[in-house]
């Protein structure tokens with residue numbers, strides 16, 4: 001039997017790992033690390049650095065090239081489905097090669113495995129294919145928790161609801177009726193530009209928890225252009241960027 005442990009690691013800072021995450025990495029028979037191309041090489045490096053810092057004895061680390069999503073396939077969801085199938089096939093191969101007699105493979109998942117991460121969905125494909133695997137998850141600090149901590153703000157207004165969504169959703173569906181607070185992730189195109197700037201405050205962060213962390217907060221009308229400019233410069237400088245932001249309606253108290 002193979003056990004697959006999805007371990008939330010926070011944002012690449014060893015201080016973000018829980019005691020449970022550290023214990024389970026140390027108990028794994030192999031740690032599997034994806035390589036996401038030259039642009040994101042520092043993310044694989046961060047995973048290796050975390051291993052160096054938290055492993056109390058040598059655990060084999062196996063790296064593999066993550067298949068690249070083909071953006072020319074059908075709809076966005078067709079493309080993602082096809083990509084997940086390719087990743088599942090790669091995982092099967094890597095796991096079988098690394099654990100021919102069974103054992104525990106750990107995968108270090110950015111942030112929390114349950115939040116905008118498809119690893120658990122891809123693992124379900126392994127189960128559905130008949131592969132004898134047990135799936136287990138260790139929660140991790142999410143990007144939006146680190147965002148609210150960095151800005152020292154509450155996530156929700158008093159008794160209010162929060163919507164966590166993507167830049168694509170904000171751009172295509174707009175601000176939902178009655179929404180007070182929205183957290184936006186996976187936004188490569190600054191979807192906050194589609195909103196009426198006078199109506200919102202924004203708390204923005206990039207590379208949160210990492211050494212290049214950038215933070216901007218204020219009225220959207222005042223910060224919009226600064227965020228767009230800083231984001232473009234940082235992306236150019238580092239070759240990649242991950243940012244997240246919280247928007248709040250200005251007429252809401254709490």
Ligand SMILES: C[S@@+](CC[C@H](N)C(=O)[O-])C[C@H]1O[C@@H](n2cnc3c(N)ncnc32)[C@H](O)[C@@H]1O
Pocket residue numbers: 011110111112113114115116117141142143144184185186187205206207208209210242243244
């Ligand atoms: C594929 S999702 C992974 C989310 C992750 N599982 C979590 O718990 O936050 C990637 C998105 O998370 C956000 N993100 C991840 N790391 C971040 C960081 N260090 N700083 C800011 N945003 C980050 C960005 O919105 C990015 O587009």
